Amino acid sequence: MSRVDVANVTKKFGHATALDDVSITFEDGGFFALLGPSGSGKTTLLRTIAGFYFPESGTIRIGEQNVEKVPVEKRDIGMMFQNYALFPNMTVADNVGFGLRVRKVPAAEEKRRIAEALELVQLGHLADRRPSQLSGGQRQRVALARAIVTNPRVLLLDEPLSALDKTLRVDMQIELKRIQREIGITTIFVTHDQEEALTLSDRIGILKDGRIVQAGPPREVYDRPVDAFAAGFLGEANWLPEAALPGLALPGAAAGRRFATRPEMLSISAQAPGEGRNAVKGRLLQRVFAGAMATCLVDVAGTQWKLVARDRDIPELPGGGEVWLSWDPSDTLAVPA
Amino acid sequence: MADLETPAERRRLFTLLSPAYLWLTVAVFLPLSAMLFFSFLTDMPQDAPDWGVTLGNYAEFLTNPTYATLLRKSLTLAFTVTGFCILIGYPCALVLAKSIKGRSREALFLMVILPFWSNSLVRIFSWAIVLRGNGVLERAVNWLLPFDVRLNLMFTTDAVVIGLVHSYLPYVILTSYLALQAVDDDLIDAARSMGASKLTILRRILLPLSLPGLLAGAVLVFVPVVGSFMEPRILGGRMGTYYGTVIEDQFVAVYNWPLGAALSFILLAVVIAILAAASPVLKRAQT
Numbered sequence: 263m264s265r266v267d268v269a270n271v272t273k274k275f276g277h278a279t280a281l282d283d284v285s286i287t288f289e290d291g292g293f294f295a296l297l298g299p300s301g302s303g304k305t306t307l308l309r310t311i312a313g314f315y316f317p318e319s320g321t322i323r324i325g326e327q328n329v330e331k332v333p334v335e336k337r338d339i340g341m342m343f344q345n346y347a348l349f350p351n352m353t354v355a356d357n358v359g360f361g362l363r364v365r366k367v368p369a370a371e372e373k374r375r376i377a378e379a380l381e382l383v384q385l386g387h388l389a390d391r392r393p394s395q396l397s398g399g400q401r402q403r404v405a406l407a408r409a410i411v412t413n414p415r416v417l418l419l420d421e422p423l424s425a426l427d428k429t430l431r432v433d434m435q436i437e438l439k440r441i442q443r444e445i446g447i448t449t450i451f452v453t454h455d456q457e458e459a460l461t462l463s464d465r466i467g468i469l470k471d472g473r474i475v476q477a478g479p480p481r482e483v484y485d486r487p488v489d490a491f492a493a494g495f496l497g498e499a500n501w502l503p504e505a506a507l508p509g510l511a512l513p514g515a516a517a518g519r520r521f522a523t524r525p526e527m528l529s530i531s532a533q534a535p536g537e538g539r540n541a542v543k544g545r546l547l548q549r550v551f552a553g554a555m556a557t558c559l560v561d562v563a564g565t566q567w568k569l570v571a572r573d574r575d576i577p578e579l580p581g582g583g584e585v586w587l588s589w590d591p592s593d594t595l596a597v598p599a
Numbered sequence: 600m601a602d603l604e605t606p607a608e609r610r611r612l613f614t615l616l617s618p619a620y621l622w623l624t625v626a627v628f629l630p631l632s633a634m635l636f637f638s639f640l641t642d643m644p645q646d647a648p649d650w651g652v653t654l655g656n657y658a659e660f661l662t663n664p665t666y667a668t669l670l671r672k673s674l675t676l677a678f679t680v681t682g683f684c685i686l687i688g689y690p691c692a693l694v695l696a697k698s699i700k701g702r703s704r705e706a707l708f709l710m711v712i713l714p715f716w717s718n719s720l721v722r723i724f725s726w727a728i729v730l731r732g733n734g735v736l737e738r739a740v741n742w743l744l745p746f747d748v749r750l751n752l753m754f755t756t757d758a759v760v761i762g763l764v765h766s767y768l769p770y771v772i773l774t775s776y777l778a779l780q781a782v783d784d785d786l787i788d789a790a791r792s793m794g795a796s797k798l799t800i801l802r803r804i805l806l807p808l809s810l811p812g813l814l815a816g817a818v819l820v821f822v823p824v825v826g827s828f829m830e831p832r833i834l835g836g837r838m839g840t841y842y843g844t845v846i847e848d849q850f851v852a853v854y855n856w857p858l859g860a861a862l863s864f865i866l867l868a869v870v871i872a873i874l875a876a877a878s879p880v881l882k883r884a885q886t
Contacts, residue, residue, distance in 0.1 A: 312792060334791045341792035347785035351807040360803075361793030412793065 264325030264415040264448060265290040266311060271320030271330075273303075273310055273472075280306040281317065282472040288416070288465075291446045293439070295459035297496065298469035304452045305420060307469065311450065312418050313337040324415050340409035340447075341418045345425060346401045348393035354380070354404050355389040361412040379411040380404075382441060399430045406438070410445060417442070419451035423458060435461055456496050460484070468492050489597050490520055498525050499595065500567040502542070510540045514596035525570040527593040530558055531586050532579055541588040542567075546579055560587055638860035646854075656861030666845070666862065670869065673842035676756070676831075677824040680763045684820045687764065688771030689813055693805070695772070696779035697787070711772050714765060723833045726762045727753060730834070754836030762830040767823070771816035778812025779805060814881055822870055826863075842866060 266288040273281040280303050288294045296304040309315050311322060313334030322330040329337055340361075348357050355376050362372045380386045383403035393401055402422065409417055422438070423431045439462055442449050453459050459466050460480045467477040468491075476488045480496075487493035490501075499522035502510070512521055535541050544562040556573040559566060567587060569576075579585055637643070638657070642650040660666045695707060714722060729735045731753040740748050752758045782805060790800045806813075828843035835841075842862070849859030874881075 314788060314791075334788075335794050335796060338794070339792060341789065343785045343789055345783070345785060347783060347789035349786060349790075349804055351804070360790065360795070364794045364796075364799060408789075408793070418792075 266416055266448060266450070267321075267323040268307070268311065269321045269323075271307075271310060271317040271322065273306055273315055273317045279472050281310065284320070284472070284474055286467055286474055286477055288448055288450055290448055292465055293442055293449045293463045294451070294465045294467065295463035296450065296452045296467050296469060297454070297456060297459045299454065299495070301471075302469040303472035304454075304469045306472075308418050308420055308450060308452045311416070312339055312341055338412075338415050339418055340412065340414035340416070342405045342409045342420065342422045344421045346393075346405040348401055348404055348408075350393055352392075353389065354385065354391050354393070354396070357393065357404055358408045358411050360408065365412065375411055379407040382410075382444070383407045383437075398426055399434060402426065402434060403437075406441065410441075410447065415448070417447045417449045419449065421452055421454070424453070424455070431458075438462065459496070466496070468495055470495075485595075487595060487597055490522075490599065493522055493595055493597050498568060499523070500525065500528070500562070501565060503563045503565050505563050506542045510542075510594075511591035512540075512594055512596065513591060514594075516596075518599050519596050520599045522595040522597070523567075523589050523593060524595070525557075525568040527589045528567070528569040528587050529571065529589070530560070530569055530576055530579065531588070532577065532583070534586050535588040538591075539588040540591050540594065541586050543584060543586055546581060546583055546585045549576070549579070549581070560585060562587065634860045635864060637857050638864055640857045643854075643856050656858045657865070659858060660862065660865055666842070666865075669840065669842040669845055670866070673825050673827075673866075674869075674873075676759065676763070676827075676841060677821050679760055680767065680824045681817050681821045683760065683764045684768050684771040685813065685817060688768050688816065689775050691768075692772045692775035692779055692809075693801075696776050696782075697784075697805075708776075712769050715769055719766060719829065722766065723762055723830055726758070726765065726834060730758050730761065753834070754838060756835065756838055758834040759831050759839060762834045763824055763827060766830065767820040770819040771813070774812040774816035774819065775809055776812075778809035782808045811881075818874065818881075821873075825870055826866055 268287070269285045271281055271284045272279065282303075284303075284307060296307060298304045306315065310317055311324075313329065313332060313336075317330055320330065321328055324337065324339075349360065352360070358379050359372050359376045362375060367375070376389070377386060380389055383406055385400060385403050385407065388396065388400065388404075393404065396404065402425075405422070409419075419438075423434050426434060435458060451462070463480060465478065466480050466483050468475045468483065470491050476483055476492045483492065484497050487496065487499075490499075493499040502521040502523070507521070510521075529535070530546075534543075542562050544560040544567060547559040547561055547566070550557040550559075551573060554572060555570060556576055558569040558571075558576065558579075560569065561567075569587060639652050639654065640650055641647075641653045641655065644650050691711065695704060695711070699707060727734075730750075731737075732749070732751050734753070736752070737748065737750045740750065752761070786804055786808075787800055790804055795803070826843040826846070828841065828847040831839035831841045832844050832847075833839075846859050846862045846866070849855045849862065
């Protein structure tokens, strides 16, 4: 278990800059999500930490060791791949034991540690199966057991859950979190699924165009995005049009700022709300019922706003009619344009 | 697959497959049957009116030790050529499939299959020009080295092996390349992340996973090389008498078709026996 320090790392592929002067620290034992759209450099950052790529400049430290010139074989990391990358020619036990055999661990200890790792992911009974005989979720657990069996200094996950269907994904998220806590390993994981990032991690880093836009605890990033991209990428943002700004109470107002609200901060009504709340007028486009929750799409001066609330909290509203959206002024997001 | 078919489906299947069956019958089954028939004759019917049926042609193989010796020589040649094809072809395929990307891969691939595009006789005579005493190869070596070198490769077993390896190498490269290409690069990355060296990755992942392709290529080389006669005859000269050349002689020089046919079927039986003996290994490689 070690902390990972990435400092001023730049990585280029030909003329394209994949990582542009990236500095970020991954605390010991933390669960860190790297979040960004495709092409943002999140996978490149992960693979650079893993040692598949060597940066053009900058330093990477795992624990006390500078590793930016150490190849992946010697970095002592555990990695899980998007498609699990299990060896089809080996049994589950041999897959898990691969890293141990490479390290020439004595046979008895190898056997014990394979059993332990499989027990941790609750697959002890499938040790003799082939990967082709396993379900998606089971493969995923084997891949996880294989990645942690060598007690690596850091665990790297490359979109580990994206190949699973939704129900299984939620189960695996809980499972992954439990195992990570249990062994306390520094974990860095790449995802484009913001919900997954929020659920799993205790810190999030948002990337865009090879740069870290913002890094911090999920709640902080969600509540106080540093710019429009972060606000729009993690969670959804309803942007206030220029024309609607006069008359609203906007904390943090300054020149060149844009303002937004989160869909769940809004309430909707047919009449103008009382004093002390910010309100904008709009036209109800659609109301989508989804069981416990409902979503309303409202046209506010030409921009489409979204509201999410408990269905029972939304009053009966005439479709296509005028509505008011209101929110507490302190819930306003203010970001540099 | 046959269980759930309705009669209509079965009829359609038969109609669709019939051209293939027809082709197999006309091009493979009939000639082979004719050959099998010839192999039991004393003489060809059109040459001798008093032809009869005999097992003598097969007995000839057993009584004259030359044929067995030549068959052993041919098998040794085939194993040698197959061995060299694997030793040279597999690394080539490995580099092509896993190290080289993009356009240079296509260019190299073209060069690999180029021998296929040239006429085999032209290819063999080119080798003769290269290998003969004072030939292209010898001159090149002497130009490079300060002392005098006599290679004299022409009309040796080495020349036969060189010619055959060159002719059949593409099979091993192509089949191995396809098998290696199918191995997900993530598997290699995963093994590396677990600390595996290049050799370990080759031994425990790439080789086992591409073994079916490699073995398919080896079989494709082995079978024709056992019966080869052109390369041995042209490049081997006096050393180039092999089982295949003897069969060829029976057909084109001695006009003893029945003996040639019998020798061919003995070869076929031996090759099938060897492949059958190897089949447990081949089958294990499939899983």
